[in-house]
Amino acid sequence: MAAQIFSAIFVIIIGVGGCVAYFWGANRLLDLIFPSRGVSGGAAINNLRRQGYVRPWLFVGPALIILTVYLIYPMIATLWLSFFDRGGTSFVGLANYEWAAGDHDLRNSILNNILWLAVVPAACTFLGLIIAVLTDKIWWGTIAKSLIFLPLAISFVGASVIWKFIYEYRGEGQIQIGLLNAIIQYFGGQPQVWISLPFWNNFFLMVILIWIQTGFAMVILSSALRGIPEETLEAAVIDGANPFQIFWKIMVPQIWGTIAVVWTTITILVLKVFDIVLTMTNGQWNSQVLANLMFDWMFRGGGDFGRGATIAIIIMIAVIPIMVWNIRQANKETGGH
Amino acid sequence: MAAKTGKSFIGRFGVHIAVLVFVTIWTIPTLGILVSSLRDKDQIVASGWWNSFASSSQSEAGRLPAASAQTQKDGKYVIEGNIFGDGPKREISAFGVKSAAPTQYKAGSVADLNDGVSLQMNADGGFVLSSPKAFEGDRGQRVYFASSAPPKFTTDNYQAVLFSEGIGRSFMNSLTVTIPATVIPILIAAFAAYALAWMRFPGRALLIAVIIGLLVVPLQMSLIPLLRLYNGVGTFFGVPSKTYLGIWLAHTGFGLPFAIYLLRSYIAGLPREIMESARIDGASDFEIFVKIVLPLSFPVLASFAIFQFLWVWNDLLVAMVFLGTAPDQIVLTAKLNALLGSRGGNWEILTTSAFITIIVPLIVFFSLQRYFVRGLLAGSVKGG
Numbered sequence: 001m002a003a004q005i006f007s008a009i010f011v012i013i014i015g016v017g018g019c020v021a022y023f024w025g026a027n028r029l030l031d032l033i034f035p036s037r038g039v040s041g042g043a044a045i046n047n048l049r050r051q052g053y054v055r056p057w058l059f060v061g062p063a064l065i066i067l068t069v070y071l072i073y074p075m076i077a078t079l080w081l082s083f084f085d086r087g088g089t090s091f092v093g094l095a096n097y098e099w100a101a102g103d104h105d106l107r108n109s110i111l112n113n114i115l116w117l118a119v120v121p122a123a124c125t126f127l128g129l130i131i132a133v134l135t136d137k138i139w140w141g142t143i144a145k146s147l148i149f150l151p152l153a154i155s156f157v158g159a160s161v162i163w164k165f166i167y168e169y170r171g172e173g174q175i176q177i178g179l180l181n182a183i184i185q186y187f188g189g190q191p192q193v194w195i196s197l198p199f200w201n202n203f204f205l206m207v208i209l210i211w212i213q214t215g216f217a218m219v220i221l222s223s224a225l226r227g228i229p230e231e232t233l234e235a236a237v238i239d240g241a242n243p244f245q246i247f248w249k250i251m252v253p254q255i256w257g258t259i260a261v262v263w264t265t266i267t268i269l270v271l272k273v274f275d276i277v278l279t280m281t282n283g284q285w286n287s288q289v290l291a292n293l294m295f296d297w298m299f300r301g302g303g304d305f306g307r308g309a310t311i312a313i314i315i316m317i318a319v320i321p322i323m324v325w326n327i328r329q330a331n332k333e334t335g336g337h
Numbered sequence: 338m339a340a341k342t343g344k345s346f347i348g349r350f351g352v353h354i355a356v357l358v359f360v361t362i363w364t365i366p367t368l369g370i371l372v373s374s375l376r377d378k379d380q381i382v383a384s385g386w387w388n389s390f391a392s393s394s395q396s397e398a399g400r401l402p403a404a405s406a407q408t409q410k411d412g413k414y415v416i417e418g419n420i421f422g423d424g425p426k427r428e429i430s431a432f433g434v435k436s437a438a439p440t441q442y443k444a445g446s447v448a449d450l451n452d453g454v455s456l457q458m459n460a461d462g463g464f465v466l467s468s469p470k471a472f473e474g475d476r477g478q479r480v481y482f483a484s485s486a487p488p489k490f491t492t493d494n495y496q497a498v499l500f501s502e503g504i505g506r507s508f509m510n511s512l513t514v515t516i517p518a519t520v521i522p523i524l525i526a527a528f529a530a531y532a533l534a535w536m537r538f539p540g541r542a543l544l545i546a547v548i549i550g551l552l553v554v555p556l557q558m559s560l561i562p563l564l565r566l567y568n569g570v571g572t573f574f575g576v577p578s579k580t581y582l583g584i585w586l587a588h589t590g591f592g593l594p595f596a597i598y599l600l601r602s603y604i605a606g607l608p609r610e611i612m613e614s615a616r617i618d619g620a621s622d623f624e625i626f627v628k629i630v631l632p633l634s635f636p637v638l639a640s641f642a643i644f645q646f647l648w649v650w651n652d653l654l655v656a657m658v659f660l661g662t663a664p665d666q667i668v669l670t671a672k673l674n675a676l677l678g679s680r681g682g683n684w685e686i687l688t689t690s691a692f693i694t695i696i697v698p699l700i701v702f703f704s705l706q707r708y709f710v711r712g713l714l715a716g717s718v719k720g721g
Binding site: 158162165 | 348349352359364366385386510513516524525531545548549550552557559562565581585587593594623647654670677684687690701702703706710713
C-alpha cells in the first residue's frame with residue numbers, strides 16, 4: 001500500500017511536472033527556432049507570424065491527442081466493431097443488428113429506457129422547479145436547498161444501498177426494518193418485495209435517480225428564476241394574477257430555455273444509467289436497461305464485443321439529436337467565437 | 338419576488354410546510370444509513386432505525402427449565418435461573434404465563450399460578466418458580482414477557498468494516514485513483530481552453546464544435562475499443578492491462594471535453610483589455626497564460642477540480658472496466674457493489690460501508706459548495 005501511495009504521488013509530480021515541462025519547453029523551442037528578438041525587423045515579423053501558426057497547436061496538442069485516443073478513435077472503432085463477431089475478428093455484416101432487432105432482453109431494455117426517459121427528466125425538472133420557487137420565498141430556503149442538493153454528491157452505488165435499505169423486505173408479520181414496508185404495514189397494508197415486482201420495480205429504481213438529480217434541476221432553475229425581471233412579476237401582480245397564473249404564465253415561459261437545458265442534461269444521464277440497475281437488480285425481474293445490458297455483454301462468457309458495440313451504438317443514436325441541438329445552440333450563442 | 342405571491346398567512350404557512358416535507362423526504366434516506374451504521378448489529382435487525390433512540394421493546398416468549406432442574410429448598414421444590422441464560426441481557430417490564438395475557442404481572446412481583454405454584458420474575462430476567470409438590474414432566478413452564486433493550490450506539494461497525502472487510506484498503510485505492518485523475522486534466526485543459534478562447538488559428542470553430550459534441554457522447558461508446566487497446570498494449574509489452582496509470586489516463590480523457598468547455602467559456606469572458614495591454618508590453622501568449630489567465634481562472638479551475646473529483650470518486654463503470662477486483666485495486670464503489678452481493682443481508686456492514694464511501698464527497702461538497710454551484714451553472718446554462 002505504501003508503494004501505491006508513493007506511486008500516486010510520483011504520478012502527480014510526473015504528470016504535472018511533465019505538463020509544465022512540455023508547455024514551457026515547447027514554447028521555448030518555438031522561440032528558439034523562430035526568434036523574434038535580436039533579428040532584423042522583417043525577419044522578426046515573419047518569425048512572429050510563423051510562431052502564430054504553430055503556437056496554438058502546441059497549446060491544444062496534448063488535449064487533442066488524448067481526446068483522439070480516448071473518445072474519437074473509440075467512437076469510430078465501436079461503430080466498426082458492431083459489424084464484427086464476438087472476438088472482433090471476423091466481419092459479420094449486419095448480423096449483430098439483426099440479433100438486436102429480435103432479442104427479447106434488448107427489446108425489454110429499450111422499453112424500460114423509454115419509460116425512464118419519460119419519467120425521470122420530467123419528474124426532476126418538475127420537482128426541481130417547484131422546490132426552487134418555494135425555497136425562494138422563505139428565510140431558511142438556502143439550508144433547504146443545500147439539503148435537497150446533497151444527494152448529487154452521493155455515488156449511484158451509495159444511493160442504491162441507501163434506497164435498498166428503504167425497500168428492505170421482511171416476511172409478513174415480522175418487524176419491518178425497511179422504511180417503506182414499515183409504513184405500509186403500519187397502515188395495515190401488505191409488505192412487498194418492491195424491487196422484484198415486474199414493471200413497477202422500474203419506478204422504484206427511478207426514484208433513486210430522481211432523488212439524486214432533483215437538486216441539480218433545482219439549482220439551475222433557481223438561478224434562472226432569479227434572472228426574471230422584477231417588472232414582469234410586478235405587472236402581473238398589479239393585473240391581479242394569482243400565484244398559479246404567475247407561475248405558469250409569467251415565470252415558466254421566461255425560463256423555457258433553461259428548462260430545456262435541464263431536461264436534456266438529465267435525459268443524457270438517463271440514457272447512460274448503469275450503476276443503479278447493476279447494484280439494485282442487475283437487470284433481473286424485467287428491469288434491464290441498455291447501459292447495463294451492454295456491460296453484461298462486454299463480460300458475459302468472456303465477452304461479446306460485437307453485440308456490446310451494437311448496444312453502445314443504439315445508445316449513441318438516442319443521444320445524437322441532443323448532441324446536434326447542443327452544437328447549434330452553442331454556435332448561435334457564441335457566434336463562432 | 339418573494340412575498341408577492343402567497344401573501345396570506347395560510348399561504349406562507351403552506352410554503353413552509355411544503356418545503357419541510359420535501360426536505361424531510363430528501364434527507365431521511367441518508368439519515369437512515371448514518372443512524373444504522375452507528376447501531377448495534379443485533380438492534381439493526383430487531384427494530385427499524387427510526388426507533389433507535391427509544392428503547393426497543395418487544396414481546397418475547399420463553400420456556401423455563403424442565404423438572405430435572407429443580408432443587409429442594411425449605412420444603413419447597415424450586416427452579417431458579419435467568420430467562421436470558423448466557424445470552425444478551427434485556428430489561429423485563431412485565432411477564433405472564435398465558436399467551437392471552439403476556440404482560441399480566443409486573444416485573445419483580447410474584448405471580449400465583451394454580452395449586453400453590455408461584456413464579457417470580459425480576460427485571461433482570463432472574464426467576465424463581467416454586468411449588469409445594471415436585472415438578473414433573475420434561476417440558477418447562479411457558480412464560481411470556483415484554484423486554485426492552487436500551488438504545489446502544491457503537492463504532493464497532495466502522496472498525497469491522499474498515500479493517501476486516503477491506504473498506505479501508507479500498508478507501509486508499511479510491512484516493513489513489515481520484516487525486517491524479519483530478520490533477521492531470523486541469524493543466525492540459527487550461528492550455529487548450531486558452532488557445533480556443535484567445536488564439537486565432539484555422540479549424541478553431543470546428544474544434545470547439547467537436548468538443549461540445551463530445552460533451553454528450555456516452556462513455557459506453559469508448560469502453561470496448563479502449564478495453565481492447567489496453568489488452569493489446571498489455572500483451573505487447575508484457576505488462577498487466579489493468580493498471581492505475583490506465584485508469585488515470587482514461588479519466589483524464591473522459592473528463593477533458595467538459596474541462597475544456599467549462600474553462601474556455603470562462604477564459605473567453607476575461608476582459609480583452611488585460612490581454613491586449615500585456616501583449617503591447619511584449620508578453621508572449623505563454624507568459625500571458627501563466628501570469629494572467631491562470632491566476633484569474635482560479636474559481637473555474639476549482640469548480641472543475643470539484644466536479645472531476647466527485648465524478649471520479651463516485652464512478653463505478655470506468656473502475657470496473659479498467660481496474661481489477663483484487664484488494665490492491667478495487668475502489669470503494671466497486672467494493673460496495675461486491676459487498677451488496679456477498680453481504681446482502683448484513684445491514685450493519687452495508688450501511689457503514691456506504692457511509693464511508695459517501696463521506697468524502699459530502700465533505701468536499703459542503704466545504705466547496707460555492708464553487709460547485711458556480712461550475713454547475715457555467716457548465717449547463719451557457720450554451721450547453
